[in-house]
Amino acid sequence: MSSENGQAKGGAEGAPPEQLALIRESVRRANAPRAKPRTWRGAALAKELPVARVLVDKGVLHLDRYFDYAVPEELDAEAQPGVRVRVRFGAGRHRVREGRREGGGLIDGFLIERRAESDYSGPLAALAQVVSPERVLDEELLGLARAVADRYAGSLADVLQLAVPPRNARAERRPSPAPLPPPAPPAPGSWSRYERGAAFLESLAAGGAPRAVWNALPGPGWSEELARAVAATLASGRGALVVLPDGRAVARVDAALTSLLGEGRHAVLTADAGPEKRYAQWLAVRRGSVRAVVGTRAAMFAPVRDLGLVALWDDGDDSHSEPHAPQPHAREVLLLRAAHDKCGFLLGGVACTVEAAQLVETGWARPLVAAREQVRAAAPLVRTVGDADLARDEAARAARLPTLAWQAAREGLRHGPVLVQVPRRGYVPRMACAACRAPARCRHCSGPLEAQESRSEVRCGWCGREEGGWHCAECGSFRLRAQVVGARRTAEELGRAFPAVPVRTSGREHVLDTVPGTPALVVSTPGAEPVAEGGYAAALLLDGWAMLARPDLRAGEDALRRWMASAALVRPQSEGGTVVVVAEPTLRPVQALVRWDPVGHAVRELAERAELGFPPVSRMAAVSGSGEAVADFLHTVDLPRTAEVLGPVPLPVTAAGRPRRPGAPPPGEHWERALIRVPPGSGAALAGALKAAQAARMARGNGEAVRVRIDPPDIG
Structure with missing residues (x-):
């Protein structure tokens, strides 16, 4: 026995036998040889x-x-x-x-x-x-994923599925290029059109972290301006990340960056690139070979080294909201990154969302706007046609084009292409009474009546029965009209009205990126408008009431954003650009379009929501499922004391064979939804309570599942 053992033994004299045995065992373990490796099943x-x-x-x-x-x-x-x-x-x-x-x-x-x-x-x-x-996973990305999971009451594994692309072995074996040295700071360029535009670029190039909400001027210059913001950040030796709503917008910024900085300075992350190329680009960013990223929604998690700027374009676009669990929004993820990495933040768009206005009102970000003289010089002339004008207008009843729109289209076609925006794709999605505009319903199942493409018969959209002798239950009229006429039907009508002019359509099935600057009618659904060479000579925004009449909190904001996105493609008023919007002129979104004042509209919307306690001033969550499951969930969840439960209320039933909206029940099932609202500062507590209750239900393995969504985009 060694001297240590002897001392240990001597020091324990008089101790109880059980304690003495423990001391001897601890000494034995301390002096046991460690050469033999530990094993697991041999x-x-x-x-x-x-x-x-x-x-x-x-x-x-x-x-x-x-x-x-x-x-x-x-x-x-x-x-x-x-x-x-x-x-x-x-x-x-x-x-x-x-x-x-x-x-x-x-x-x-x-x-x-x-x-x-x-x-x-x-x-x-x-x-x-x-x-x-x-x-592929470092502490920074892991921390971001955990923060996103906590904010949206989701699981870390689900967030990492969104953040880390699937592995591709060939891409991993391919070496990434060597990083390039920082470029020289760019000139302000068209950023000088904005009151603080040049100062914003200078701050990024000097290593600063400015935060701005950018109300971009109409026209094609926004992509080059984003590219210059990225270049200024790279000049400081830091990285930059730009998230855009779709591949067409990514292509524009990609081209602008390549033109400004050359090849090899940035990576493009989109689903269209294919799994191997996309993963190779992602690895180049992860390894530090590339420090600038341009991409769509999934790029919000891109592991950019030394992040100096995060930028988001058009945050009101639906595509920025991830449909997969836990359904984070790109704006909120980039806000988390900006706060965690203490980097610059740029939220830009032609329009302005209520969330953007809130960032400015709270002082978290500064406004980046142009003077009114610059706005008037860049914006087209906007004219309105209301419902009263349509009722008196023979041309409108005959061809759905009021005289003012007809004249604007005819004049515009003398100088270039004319854009026609319709709210829906397809032919005639819904029918209504021509006299009182009450929705036309099937006599057998009360489903919506629809006109068939290039045919005269009207059928039910639910049961498929043909309806020959319909009459309105409200006023007794026998005449039907289209509630919203789709793009293809509009193209047919315009083709007959302008027989010598080519008509092009752009929609979900086939989206055009660009069109030539020659005279043509371009019929498009919102978000699918192609860019015309030299800009459109005119634009017609039809069926505005259909977008404004949606039973949704964001109906006015979304309608204004879609209108402004189309109108921004039209030439300035000084070059003859004209926009005609068919909507009630006295409505707030229409007036904001006429004045080209999206910021003022967003500020007033924010004030109203603050008064009513609606998001984004409050935080809200939606719980949906069968009535019994929702009731059981609300009974067991330990909500914050400040929480207010609204509902439950029934959700519309999805008809068989019809596309299901996000959050809607499966076809044929009857669901209910409850909204839970908390005041500012209680969002984290609400998310934690919902996550704990959902986890407990899953662990028990009994009862029907419920769906929980933080910040639901559609709250009615």
């Missing part, structure tokens, strides 16, 4: 940090935690934090014990960290495989 384990903490790819809330696994010696070198791994998990079992997972199938996961010991006292299952030694 396999040698890693000598250093033999425990791997893993996030398994299970997007269920009650498993939203890390699990410990043993690291076999043969995987020691590759099993590093951030790599993809495969582990055995209790697939198909309802009872999972943390730490010990024997049997079950292999499941993907991310290795989060290596540890010397596990909190679990039992034997650990071993890592089955390191999928790739590429470290």
Whole structure:
């Protein structure tokens, strides 16, 4: 026995036998030889940090935690934090014990960290495989994903599925290019049109972190202005990230950046690129070879090194809202990144959302606007046609074009293309009474009546029965009219009205990127408007009442944003550009379009929502499912004391064969929805309570599922 043992033994004289045995055992363990490696079922384990903490790819809330696994010696070198791994998990079992997972199938996961010991006292299952030694997940991206999961009451695994693209082995084997040195700071260019535009670029180039809400002037210059903001950030030795609503907008900024800086300075992240190319671009960003990213919604998680600027264009576009769980919005993710990384922030668009106005009102961001003289010089002339004018107008009743719009189209076609915006694609989605405009319903099932393309008969959109002897139950009229005429029907009518003019359509099935500057009629749905060379000579915005009459909190804001997006493609008034909007002239969105004042409209909308307690002033969540499931959820959830429950109310039933809107019940099922509202400052508590209640329901495995969504886009 060594002298240490002797001292330990001597110091314990007089101790109880049980305590003396414990002291001897601890001394024995302290002096035991360590040469023999620890084993797991006969396999040698890693000598250093033999425990791997893993996030398994299970997007269920009650498993939203890390699990410990043993690291076999043969995987020691590759099993590093951030790599993809495969582990055995209790697939198909309802009872999972943390730490010990024997049997079950292999499941993907991310290795989060290596540890010397596990909190679990039992034997650990071993890592089955390191999928790739590429470290795709770092602490910064993990922290962002966790913040997004907490804000939206979702699971970390679901967020990482959105943040980290699927692996492509060939892309991983391809070496990334060497990083280029920072470019020279760009000249202000067209940023000088804005009151603080040049100062904003100078701050970015000097390493500052300015935060601005940018109301862009109409015209094509916005893509070059975004490119100059990115170039100024790169000049400071930092990275930049730009998120845009669709691939066409990405292509414009991509072209502007290439023209300004040349090839190799930025990466493009879009789904259209294909899995291999997109993953190769993502890896180039992750490895630090490229420090600028331009992309669509998924690019909001791009792992840009030394982030100096995050920018979002047109935050009111629906495509910025992720449809997959936990359904984060790109604006909110970039706000989290700007706050965490202390980088610059730029929220831009031709229009202005209520959320953007709130950022300015709270002082978190500064307005970046042009003087009224610049706005008047860049904007087209906007004229209005109201419902009273349509009722007296023979041309409007004959061809859906009021005389003013007819004249504007005819005059515009003498100088270039004319854009015609219709709210819906297709032919005639819905019919209504021509006298009182009450919706036309089927006599058998009360479904909506629809006109068939290029045919005279009218059929029910639910049961498919043909309706020959319809009459209005409200006024007795036998005449039908289209509630909203689609793009193809409008193109047919315009083709007959202007037989010598080519007619092009752009919509969901076929979206045009550009059209030549020669005379033509371009019929488009909102968001699919192509860019005309030299700008459109005129634009007709038809059926404005259809967008304004939607039973939605954002109806006016969305209508104004869509109108302004189309009108911004028209030539300035000084060059003869004219826009005719067919909507009631006294309505606030119409007046904002006439004055070209989206900021004023957003400020007034924000004041009204603050008075009524609506988002974004308050935080809101939607809970939907069967009536029994929603009632049970509301009974068990521990909501903050300041929470207010609105409802539940029935949701519209989705007819069989019809497309289902996000959050709507499956066809044939009757769902209810409750809204939960909390005042400012209680959003985190609300999300935590909803997440805990949902996790508890999933862990019990009984009862029907409910859907929880933070910040629902459509609250009626």
